[in-house]
Amino acid sequence: MNKQQRFAYVSFSAGLYALLAALPSQLQPHVSRPEDNTFLQDMFGERGLHSLVKSLLSVHDTVAQKRYDPELPPLPEVIDDEENSVKIIRLVKNKEPLGATIRRDDNTGAIIVARIMKGGAADRSGLINAGDELIEVNGIPLDDKKPEEIIRILAQSQGAITFKVVPAGRDDVPLREPKVFLRALFDYDPSKDNAIPCKEAGLGFKKGSILQIMSQGDATWWQAKHEGDANPRAGLIPSKQFQERRFALRQPAVTQPLQRTLTGFRRSFRLSRRDRKTNKSMYESKKSQIYDMADVPTYEEVAPYCRQRGAKHRLVVLVGPTGVGLDELKKKLLISDPQHFGFTIPHTTRPKRNQESDGVEYHFISKHLFETDIHNNKLVEYGVYNGNYYGTSLDSVRSVLSKNKVCLMDVQPHTIKLLRTAEFKPFVVFVKPPPIERLRETRKNAKFLPGKDDKGSARPFTEEDFKEMLNSAEVMESHYGHLFEKVIVNDDLTTAFKELQLALKQVETETHWVPVSWTHS
Structure with a gap:
C-alpha cells in the first residue's frame, strides 16, 4: 500500500470510528430508558468493535485486490502447419x-x-x-x-x-427454428427402442402428451421436450416419417372378427319403434371403416386455443359402445340447461306418420334430395333401413351452433375425422364401460335398448351384451383413441355426468391444445 492509499485508509478508518461514536447520540431520541442509552454508548465505544470493523475492512481490501481470471497455458512456440486445427x-x-x-x-x-x-x-x-x-x-x-x-x-x-x-468446418450459420408443438398420438418408451442411437438421450411420453420440438434437423430422430417442462434439455424422439414407417410395418391385416366388431358399433340415429323391427345392422358409412383403420397415428401439430366471448361453441361428440349410457348422459345435459345444449335432428326419406312433426322426430325429405345431399357430401353419416334413407346432415349441426348452443352428437368413431374441421372444432369424449364385474352390478336392473326410442324392444342386459360392450370399447380405444380428448368411465351415471359437465365447462373457459389448422381460420 503506497503513502496515498495509506492516508486514504487512515482517513476512512477515523471517519468510521467517529460515525460509530456518534451513533448513540443519534439514537437517543428513540431510547426511552437511561440504562438503554448507557448500553448503546458502551457498545459503540468498545475497542473490540472497532478492531472487528478494522479487520473486516482489511479482508475486504485484500479480496478486492486479487485477480480471479483463469490462467491459460502458454501457446506452443512451434506449431506444425500440417496438423488439423485442434x-x-x-x-x-x-x-x-x-x-x-x-x-x-x-x-x-x-x-x-x-x-x-x-x-x-x-x-x-x-x-x-x-x-x-x-x-x-x-x-x-x-x-x-x-x-x-x-x-x-x-x-x-x-x-x-x-x-x-x-472442429467441423462451418460455412453456414444455423437458422433459429420456429416453435413447433405436437400432440403425441402413441406411447413411447426409449428404453425399449433398439433403434434409438442412445437410450439415455431418449424422451419418453404417453399418448396425448404435448411436445415442444426443439430440432428437426435429423430426418430420423427429432429433439423435443415436454411442453412446460422447466428442464431446458431436449431428448430424442422418433421423427414422424420414421415412426410412420415402423407403424406401417407392424400394422396387421384387418381380420373378419374385427370387421364384425366394427359393424357392431352402436348407431347414432333416433328411430321409432316400427323402424326398429329387428336388431340387424342398418347403417353403412359412405367411407369404409376398414379404410380408416389404415391410418397411422404418430404426431399432430397443435396450438393453444381458448374460445373467445361471442364465438360459436365447439361441437361436442360422444363416442361409446351400445349400452354404455350415451343417451342418458345427453338427456341429463339437455335437462340440466336446455338453453345451453341442443341435439341434431336426423333426416329420413320415409313417410311422416300422423303423430309425428317435421323437424321434431325427423326432417322428412325426398329420396332425390337425400341422394343429392350424399353426392354433395352434406351428411355426417347415413344408411338405409327397410328401403328408406336415414342420416344426420352437417347443416343440422350448424343449425344448433348458430343458436349459440353447444351441439351434442354421438356418432360412430370413424365419423369423427369428418367432423374434425376448423368450423366445428369438435371436443371428443369417449365413454367407456367399467369392468364386467361392475357392469353386472350396476346394470342388474337396467334395460338394454338396441335402438333409440325403441322402447318396445327394451330387455334386461345379458352376459353377451356385456362382453360385446367391452370388446367394442377396446377396439374403439385401440384404433381411434388418438382422436379422444376426454375419456370417462361410466361406472356410476351421476358421477360420470358430473365429470362430463366439468369437462365441458373447461372446454368453454380454459385454453386447450387443438390442431394448428383450427387456429388459422
Missing part, C-alpha cells in the same frame, strides 16, 4: 448428461459428435458442435475406443471434463 474445451458437468450423441465415421473411423441436444450442457456451452471430431476426453485417446466405451467414460465423469476436438 481445440481444447473444458466443460463443467454435474449430474446431468452432457447432452450429445456420438458415432464412428464408417470411412475414417473417427469419433464424430452426431448431434447436440438442445438445452443440454454441451448446447449451453456453445463450444461443441455436431460434426466435431473427438480426439481425447480427460487425456484419454479415443482412436481405439468404441462409442459405448466413450459414453461410459462421459457418464462416469463429474466436474470439469477436458475435450480435445477437431
